[in-house]
Amino acid sequence: MLLEANHVSFRYGTEPWLFRHVDFKIKTGEIVGLVGPSGSGKTTFGRLLAGYETPHEGSITLDGSPVPSNRYHPIQLVFQHPEKAVNPRWKMRKIVNEGWEPDEALLEKLGIMQEWLERWPNELSGGELQRFCVARALGTNTRFLIADEMTTMLDAITQAQIWHAVLEIAEKRNMGVLVISHDHHLIHRLCTRIIEFKDLV
Numbered sequence: 001m002l003l004e005a006n007h008v009s010f011r012y013g014t015e016p017w018l019f020r021h022v023d024f025k026i027k028t029g030e031i032v033g034l035v036g037p038s039g040s041g042k043t044t045f046g047r048l049l050a051g052y053e054t055p056h057e058g059s060i061t062l063d064g065s066p067v068p069s070n071r072y073h074p075i076q077l078v079f080q081h082p083e084k085a086v087n088p089r090w091k092m093r094k095i096v097n098e099g100w101e102p103d104e105a106l107l108e109k110l111g112i113m114q115e116w117l118e119r120w121p122n123e124l125s126g127g128e129l130q131r132f133c134v135a136r137a138l139g140t141n142t143r144f145l146i147a148d149e150m151t152t153m154l155d156a157i158t159q160a161q162i163w164h165a166v167l168e169i170a171e172k173r174n175m176g177v178l179v180i181s182h183d184h185h186l187i188h189r190l191c192t193r194i195i196e197f198k199d200l201v
């Protein structure tokens, strides 16, 4: 399966164009790194790929067709701040089962303790909460994961544990992963291909 940005342009409101005519391709099975200076538009581009924003010009396609948005989205985004990605009024069990129901083995692989399922989001650490966001994004219908600074605020051990689990699942399911990060060490360790955002725009 091929996820493509075709001549995509985007601006916020009446601000100047953030980028214009961006072409990008990622295939399932690929782990691609996206790097570039702060403020250059990487997060915005990730949001466009995952359907959170609509391009002003161009299109995002999956195998040449528009990405279906009326069911579980095949392109899932996990970003840096898990506390902003969950409903504070839902318990963790409801949050993690929002789009699909991950089994115990997957939760265990991500280091999620069963007792955390009965807690509220504000009763977990950032790292614990992020594990839930990753589990929620790894539905069996996920074809591409956009990991935008996904493990930036986590300690090295937690970061390694989460990436180990994600890469194992990605390989088993032939998922594509786009890793957006300022951590060059992490990018070089994980990715099969690395792209400078400035080379796309």
Ligand SMILES: Nc1ncnc2c1ncn2[C@@H]1O[C@H](COP(=O)(O)OP(=O)(O)OP(=O)(O)O)[C@@H](O)[C@H]1O
Pocket: 012, 018, 036, 037, 038, 039, 040, 041, 042, 043, 044, 045
């Ligand atoms: N909702 C918004 N409204 C207006 N401008 C925005 C909005 N979100 C982001 N921007 C601006 O768009 C530009 C690109 O932001 P973006 O977060 O995509 O960059 P980035 O490359 O991911 O940065 P970083 O590496 O610091 O995360 C920035 O100048 C930012 O201030």
